Amino acid sequence: MYRGSFAIVDHQALTRNVKVIRSYLGSAKRLLISVKANGYGHGSLEVAKTVLSAGATDLGVASLEEALTLREAGITAPILIFGYTSPRAACVAAEYDVSVTVGDDWTKQDVPDFAKPLKVHLKYETGMNRLGFTSQETLFEMVRWLEGRNDVTWEGLFTHLACADGDQDDHSRRQIGRFEELLHELRRRNYAMPLLHASNSAGTLRNAEWHYDLVRVGIAAYGYAPSLEMDIPVNLEPALNLYGFVTRVSEIEAGETVGYGATFVARQKTRIATVPVGYADGYPRSLSNCGYAFIRGQKAKVIGNVCMDQLMLDITNINGVKLGDCVTLYGHYAPNTWHAEKFHELAETSRQTDWLREGFFDQGKQNPVLSLDELAFLGHTISYELMCALSPRIPRLHVR
Numbered sequence: 001m002y003r004g005s006f007a008i009v010d011h012q013a014l015t016r017n018v019k020v021i022r023s024y025l026g027s028a029k030r031l032l033i034s035v036k037a038n039g040y041g042h043g044s045l046e047v048a049k050t051v052l053s054a055g056a057t058d059l060g061v062a063s064l065e066e067a068l069t070l071r072e073a074g075i076t077a078p079i080l081i082f083g084y085t086s087p088r089a090a091c092v093a094a095e096y097d098v099s100v101t102v103g104d105d106w107t108k109q110d111v112p113d114f115a116k117p118l119k120v121h122l123k124y125e126t127g128m129n130r131l132g133f134t135s136q137e138t139l140f141e142m143v144r145w146l147e148g149r150n151d152v153t154w155e156g157l158f159t160h161l162a163c164a165d166g167d168q169d170d171h172s173r174r175q176i177g178r179f180e181e182l183l184h185e186l187r188r189r190n191y192a193m194p195l196l197h198a199s200n201s202a203g204t205l206r207n208a209e210w211h212y213d214l215v216r217v218g219i220a221a222y223g224y225a226p227s228l229e230m231d232i233p234v235n236l237e238p239a240l241n242l243y244g245f246v247t248r249v250s251e252i253e254a255g256e257t258v259g260y261g262a263t264f265v266a267r268q269k270t271r272i273a274t275v276p277v278g279y280a281d282g283y284p285r286s287l288s289n290c291g292y293a294f295i296r297g298q299k300a301k302v303i304g305n306v307c308m309d310q311l312m313l314d315i316t317n318i319n320g321v322k323l324g325d326c327v328t329l330y331g332h333y334a335p336n337t338w339h340a341e342k343f344h345e346l347a348e349t350s351r352q353t354d355w356l357r358e359g360f361f362d363q364g365k366q367n368p369v370l371s372l373d374e375l376a377f378l379g380h381t382i383s384y385e386l387m388c389a390l391s392p393r394i395p396r397l398h399v400r
């Protein structure tokens with residue numbers, strides 16, 4: 001906290017989002033929350049605990065490493081690895097009771113015996129063209145192989161939608177159609193159906209017919225819509241807030257420049273605030289000269305190139321900005337009362353998050369939000385990427 005930049009992870013928002021998504025579910029009895037990539041930057045273990053107590057039943061991760069981090073911290077809920085796991089790595093998954101996705105043909109590979117039963121979700125390719133069985137026949141072969149092994153349990157069968165967040169449904173409908181054809185064949189052959197799933201956040205919020213037995217929700221739990229094209233039927237609340245305290249206020253004359261490469265040239269006398277957040281913290285360089293932040297409830301443009309560790313804002317039209325004022329990089333606008341001095345004092349004397357809850361929820365939460373969607377749009381990316389980019393260098397204050 002000495003540096004003066006920090007993120008607040010709002011667990012009340014996470015809880016509310018999970019509850020509202022839960023209440024929206026149709027057939028799905030299980031709600032898996034995706035906590036890959038360090039819980040979309042929020043902190044995977046902290047998010048996992050909160051979403052599980054808010055009603056999530058399962059967790060999703062990208063890799064075995066991510067799953068082990070959760071298991072080693074004592075998380076016992078079902079965990080599914082979405083990404084590729086090799087048969088060799090699957091031994092470790094089995095040992096830690098982590099479910100793996102299999103989308104390639106193990107019948108022709110060297111698969112070791114598992115000391116504990118391995119739980120497998122078969123993935124079927126329907127239009128994403130990334131991972132999954134590309135034909136019904138190879139999938140059926142795999143099912144027969146699974147049935148012949150008593151150290152492997154067929155736990156799930158799923159697919160993944162590529163365009164559920166678009167403005168048209170046709171691609172998703174084609175994908176669901178292919179998935180249904182597969183299910184039809186399986187039923188015809190009298191297989192007992194495992195857990196079926198197809199929907200990410202977009203699919204979940206788009207069409208209840210795509211919910212099946214479980215939905216895999218990521219971005220919506222963190223409070224954002226999957227895309228700008230999509231109207232979402234529920235109210236979500238962003239959980240991630242990024243702040244920095246002003247480290248200098250200065251003034252330049254017309255003709256002077258700001259930052260590396262001198263990409264900003266002042267047309268008039270310009271006042272500048274420096275903030276200790278840069279691209280190494282996950283604030284993208286693509287927001288150079290086009291992003292903006294909020295100080296004292298007012299908009300301040302990013303001027304010059306975003307540096308690795310710092311950025312500069314134009315505060316010419318904002319009165320009274322001084323050293324230590326709190327700048328909102330994204331999330332709920334910081335209350336005007338937030339100041340580095342007071343912050344450090346209270347952080348030292350009280351239990352940090354108690355003070356934050358009072359200070360933040362009483363004041364900041366009434367304020368509007370500088371949306372990651374807005375910044376992502378300006379920076380030619382998506383909210384997902386900005387969340388995941390938030391570096392370990394930024395302390396996360398978990399407010400519950």
Ligand SMILES: *Cc1c(COP(=O)(O)O)cnc(C)c1O
Binds near residue numbers: 036200220
């Ligand atoms: C990341 C991921 C999800 C979650 O996607 P969101 O768009 O964040 O809801 C669901 N399923 C799979 C296979 C994923 O990789």
